Amino acid sequence: MSDLTFDLIKEDGWARLGTLLTAHGAIDTPAFMPVGTAATVKAMTPEAVRDTGAQIILANTYHLMLRPTAERIHRFGGLHEFMNWPGPILTDSGGYQVMSLSELRKIEEDGVTFRSHLDGSQHKLTPERAIQIQHLLDADITMVLDECTPFPATEEEADSSMRLSMRWAQRCREAFRKRPGYGLFGIVQGGVYGELRAESAKMLTDIGFDGYAVGGLAVGEGRDLMLKTLDVTVPHLPKDRPRYLMGVGKPEDLVGAVRRGIDMFDCVLPTRSGRTDQAFTRRGTLNMRNARHKDDPRPMDPQCTCYACANYSRGYIHHLVMAKEILAAMLLTWHNLHYYQELMSAMRDAIAEGALDAFTALFAAEQASGDLDPI
Amino acid sequence: MSDLTFDLIKEDGWARLGTLLTAHGAIDTPAFMPVGTAATVKAMTPEAVRDTGAQIILANTYHLMLRPTAERIHRFGGLHEFMNWPGPILTDSGGYQVMSLSELRKIEEDGVTFRSHLDGSQHKLTPERAIQIQHLLDADITMVLDECTPFPATEEEADSSMRLSMRWAQRCREAFRKRPGYGLFGIVQGGVYGELRAESAKMLTDIGFDGYAVGGLAVGEGRDLMLKTLDVTVPHLPKDRPRYLMGVGKPEDLVGAVRRGIDMFDCVLPTRSGRTDQAFTRRGTLNMRNARHKDDPRPMDPQCTCYACANYSRGYIHHLVMAKEILAAMLLTWHNLHYYQELMSAMRDAIAEGALDAFTALFAAEQASGDLDPI
Numbered sequence: 001m002s003d004l005t006f007d008l009i010k011e012d013g014w015a016r017l018g019t020l021l022t023a024h025g026a027i028d029t030p031a032f033m034p035v036g037t038a039a040t041v042k043a044m045t046p047e048a049v050r051d052t053g054a055q056i057i058l059a060n061t062y063h064l065m066l067r068p069t070a071e072r073i074h075r076f077g078g079l080h081e082f083m084n085w086p087g088p089i090l091t092d093s094g095g096y097q098v099m100s101l102s103e104l105r106k107i108e109e110d111g112v113t114f115r116s117h118l119d120g121s122q123h124k125l126t127p128e129r130a131i132q133i134q135h136l137l138d139a140d141i142t143m144v145l146d147e148c149t150p151f152p153a154t155e156e157e158a159d160s161s162m163r164l165s166m167r168w169a170q171r172c173r174e175a176f177r178k179r180p181g182y183g184l185f186g187i188v189q190g191g192v193y194g195e196l197r198a199e200s201a202k203m204l205t206d207i208g209f210d211g212y213a214v215g216g217l218a219v220g221e222g223r224d225l226m227l228k229t230l231d232v233t234v235p236h237l238p239k240d241r242p243r244y245l246m247g248v249g250k251p252e253d254l255v256g257a258v259r260r261g262i263d264m265f266d267c268v269l270p271t272r273s274g275r276t277d278q279a280f281t282r283r284g285t286l287n288m289r290n291a292r293h294k295d296d297p298r299p300m301d302p303q304c305t306c307y308a309c310a311n312y313s314r315g316y317i318h319h320l321v322m323a324k325e326i327l328a329a330m331l332l333t334w335h336n337l338h339y340y341q342e343l344m345s346a347m348r349d350a351i352a353e354g355a356l357d358a359f360t361a362l363f364a365a366e367q368a369s370g371d372l373d374p375i
Numbered sequence: 376m377s378d379l380t381f382d383l384i385k386e387d388g389w390a391r392l393g394t395l396l397t398a399h400g401a402i403d404t405p406a407f408m409p410v411g412t413a414a415t416v417k418a419m420t421p422e423a424v425r426d427t428g429a430q431i432i433l434a435n436t437y438h439l440m441l442r443p444t445a446e447r448i449h450r451f452g453g454l455h456e457f458m459n460w461p462g463p464i465l466t467d468s469g470g471y472q473v474m475s476l477s478e479l480r481k482i483e484e485d486g487v488t489f490r491s492h493l494d495g496s497q498h499k500l501t502p503e504r505a506i507q508i509q510h511l512l513d514a515d516i517t518m519v520l521d522e523c524t525p526f527p528a529t530e531e532e533a534d535s536s537m538r539l540s541m542r543w544a545q546r547c548r549e550a551f552r553k554r555p556g557y558g559l560f561g562i563v564q565g566g567v568y569g570e571l572r573a574e575s576a577k578m579l580t581d582i583g584f585d586g587y588a589v590g591g592l593a594v595g596e597g598r599d600l601m602l603k604t605l606d607v608t609v610p611h612l613p614k615d616r617p618r619y620l621m622g623v624g625k626p627e628d629l630v631g632a633v634r635r636g637i638d639m640f641d642c643v644l645p646t647r648s649g650r651t652d653q654a655f656t657r658r659g660t661l662n663m664r665n666a667r668h669k670d671d672p673r674p675m676d677p678q679c680t681c682y683a684c685a686n687y688s689r690g691y692i693h694h695l696v697m698a699k700e701i702l703a704a705m706l707l708t709w710h711n712l713h714y715y716q717e718l719m720s721a722m723r724d725a726i727a728e729g730a731l732d733a734f735t736a737l738f739a740a741e742q743a744s745g746d747l748d749p750i
Contacts, residue, residue: 039694043701045682068669068694076672076690084686294443297451307420311459315451319414319443326418326701 004141004183004210006242010352014234014261017351020211020242022088022140023181024080025055029242029263030347032254032340033058033090035271039073039083042271043329044337046085051307052334053341056088056140058266061133062097065123066116070136078138090185090266091139092246093130093172096148096215107147109164127171131184135177141211144172146187149216158191165189165215166203173207183210185244191216192225194232201236212237213244214262218253227256234261251280251343255363258347259356270340274333277321281339282366286314288332292374293318302372306338307331379516379558379585381617385727389609389636392726395586395617397463397515398556399455400430404617404638405722407629407715408433408465410646414448414458417646418704419712421460426682427709428716431463431515433641436508437472440498441491445511453513465560465641466514467621468505468547471523471590482522484539502546506559510552516586519547521562524591533566540564540590541578548582558585560619566591567600569607576611587612588619589637593628602631609636626655626718630738633722634731645715649708652696656714657741661689663707667749668693677747681713682706 005021018029034041034049036057041049049057059079064070076082079089095112098105102114111126130145146165149158169186176184186204190196204212214233217226230245237243244264245257254265270280279286281301286293288300299309300317308317308331320328343363350359380396393404409416409424412435416424424432434454439445451457454464470487473480477489486501505520521540524533544561551559561579565571579587589608592601605620612618619639620632629640645655654661656676661668663675674684675692683692683706695703718738725734 038698038700039691040698040700040702043705045702045705063698067698068690072670072690075670076688082688082691084691295447295450313451313457315443315447316414316457316459323413323415323438323442325413325415326704327415327420329701330418330420330705 003178003180006211006240008240010354012351012354012356013259015258015347015351015356016261016263017348018242018263020263021181022056022183023179024086024088024140027055027088028348030254030258030344031056031264032344033264033266034337034340035060035266035268036083036085037268038063038067039079041333041337043274043326043333044271046083048307048334049085049337050087052337053345054337056090057085058090058092059137059139060097061091061094061130061137062101064137065094065125065133066118070133074136074138078136080138088140089138090141091134091137091143093143093145094125094133095130095145096247098125099148107164109167111145127168128175131172131175140182142176142182142184143213144169144184144186144209146189146215148219149189149191151191151216151219151221153191155191155193155196158189158193158196162189162191162196162200166200169204170207173209185209185211185213187213187215187246188233188237189216192221192229194229197229197233198236201233205236205238209241211242211244211264213246215246217245218247218249223253223256226253227260230257230260230262237261251340252364252367254340254343255347255360259360270336271333274336275329277328277332278336279332280336281371283369283371284367286371288314288317288321288328290318296375298372298375300335301339304335304338304342306335308335378553378555381586381615383615385729387726387729387731388634390633390722390726390731391636391638392723393617393638395638396556397431397558398554399461399463399515402430402463403723405629405633405719406431406639407719408639408641409712409715410435410641410643411458411460412643413438413442414454416708416712418649418701418708419646421458423682423709424460424712425462427712428720429712431465432460433465433467434512434514435472436466436469436505436512437476439512440469440500440508441493445508449511449513455513463515464513465516466509466512466518468518468520469500469508470505470520471622473500474523482539484542486520502543503550506547506550515557517551517557517559518588519544519559519561519584521564521590523594524564524566526566526591526595528566530566530568530571533564533568533571537564537566537571537575541575544579545582548584560584560586560588562588562590562621563608563612564591567596567604569604572604572608573611576608580611580613584616586617586619586639588621590621592620593622593624598628598631601628602635605632605635605637612636626715627739627742629715629718630722630735634735645711646708649711650704652703652707653711654707655711656746658744658746659742661746663689663692663696663703665693671750673747673750675710676714679710679713679717681710683710
């Protein structure tokens with residue numbers, strides 16, 4: 001019996017409509033989780049994040065364990081209290097950022113030793129410590145510590161890496177303290193090798209988790225190989241538990257993965273793009289630095305109901321971008337997160353109506369149509 | 376008959392309680408105007424600015440004439456529409472920034488020629504052009520073009536500079552197009568020389584303006600000399616018109632100037648300080664980088680009702696500052712603007728009750744008391 005209630009409401013092909021109930025509230029799935037790396041979704045207040053439709057956010061264990069530290073956040077009453085986000089929070093295990101950001105890292109059976117990218121101080125992350133940190137943070141959804149297998153990797157490398165992750169997953173399961181509304185997700189590894197993915201999924205299912213993530217993707221393998229890997233992985237995951245594709249992705253990736261049975265996503269793309277002048281719209285991505293927006297009184301996306309599109313013209317946002325104003329990042333991030341949430345909401349509606357194929361065709365056609373004609 | 380209605384409600388010594396009615400709404404005076412240099416109050420949405428209690432903002436003609444240009448803002452329907460601020464707006468004339476920011480500036484009788492600090496392009500600002508630009512921006516309150524006399528200046532330099540400003544003021548008055556709810560303010564110059572200030576005030580009053588600003592202060596002369604200059608200037612200004620002290624200042628400067636009969640202020644201090652980790656409080660200024668805030672669960676100012684103090688601890692804001700998060704600038708700016716507005720509101724209440732002396736004593740005692748004891 002899981003401590004996270006997952007109701008599967010409807011299926012449409014492999015896609016699923018569901019509700020995940022956590023200690024801090026419900027999440028409609030398929031769901032997109034904005035990334036709040038350092039206990040803040042960059043350039044947004046939590047109220048603004050909520051206004052975009054987000055029901056759950058992700059925070060990064062690696063960053064928080066180094067600054068301000070998990071123990072300090074615990075003393076402040078946990079991450080929800082610390083950052084003023086009363087809703088559900090998922091934390092990653094820290095493993096991914098240890099590999100991508102830290103220095104002098106060394107992986108051993110026991111765990112990973114590394115030096116902080118902030119001050120060079122030495123730290124060790126074991127499966128038990130990763131779980132303890134996430135308890136201290138008060139994460140509704142805790143992720144097991146895994147080794148994110150790099151791409152490319154030989155089958156032998158992927159095999160060996162996956163088996164280490166599975167041994168760590170077992171240790172995480174044992175270290176996790178069960179509480180109502182809190183849950184632990186396992187992470188499938190195995191690179192792009194179908195048999196390894198299937199074996200990893202089987203090993204995790206045998207251990208038993210509250211949800212199952214697909215890790216080690218969106219690391220350079222490309223969209224086709226990512227979706228193919230989902231095709232050979234998802235069928236081996238239990239139907240009655242949520243499935244989470246880590247670190248993905250572009251709007252078209254979300255659509256492709258939902259169609260393959262994924263229920264949850266996180267990605268820095270909408271927030272990071274908001275700080276690099278990019279706006280996602282139904283008709284593709286806009287570069288707001290482009291001079292063609294200079295005299296355009298229209299919103300970025302005329303169909304969008306977000307705060308930025310309801311109140312500001314392309315011309316104004318272009319001006320803010322050129323003047324390097326903080327409000328540019330605020331408005332673009334708000335818009336991008338709203339776009340992502342609207343996309344998820346539209347997919348949920350389509351699944352409810354058994355119309356995801358039609359939605360997918362419309363989505364692709366709109367994306368391909370290109371930006372509005374100049375006025 | 377002025378096109379800006381100013382009701383003088385109450386006096387307490389030299390201090391005055393009033394209401395200024397503009398085309399875009401009423402302003403309770405004494406009032407503080409947040410600075411929205413490039414058509415945005417940095418790191419704030421207009422709704423957040425309004426939430427702090429601000430009723431009017433200031434925008435900078437110099438910046439806007441260069442980018443995105445006054446003509447472009449006019450095509451967008453004016454500054455209120457462009458930047459989504461429906462309330463009153465005061466614009467400066469551009470003269471101050473021409474002197475402080477631009478290159479190769481040359482002042483002649485006709486006006487000032489300069490090169491843009493952005494791209495080196497050459498521009499000319501005459502009294503007539505300054506008024507035209509502010510019309511295009513749709514400023515509720517337009518400021519005359521003046522030469523901000525530098526400090527120090529000899530009496531001869533201050534005299535000559537003041538007389539040029541007075542000739543320009545006359546030309547601005549003639550160029551200004553009267554409209555209900557819109558007004559033109561003259562600017563008293565004369566350096567720190569009382570007789571020049573008195574003469575300048577007399578010359579402006581003879582021309583006749585909707586309000587009178589005191590310019591050329593807060594340019595290095597120091598607090599004492601600034602207040603002394605007010606002492607010898609304000610008595611020469613008409614009682615029935617609002618008085619505006621440009622570019623001032625620190626909280627104690629606002630109190631000192633209100634006591635000397637000033638009704639309006641603008642300053643970048645609360646917003647700029649919000650981006651350099653400083654928080655204004657009843658008990659003085661806090662540096663939020665200071666490690667003593669690291670474990671402090673209390674708000675920056677326990678008596679403050681602003682969004683930041685209502686929802687976030689000193690420890691969290693310290694964390695955001697250390698992590699260089701945009702939200703740090705957003706929360707600190709919000710708090711600082713709220714503090715300034717609360718200070719103005721408290722002074723208005725005190726004037727209404729004839730209790731400004733008692734307020735001033737309490738203000739000084741609280742400011743001198745120092746920050747809260749550590750917990």
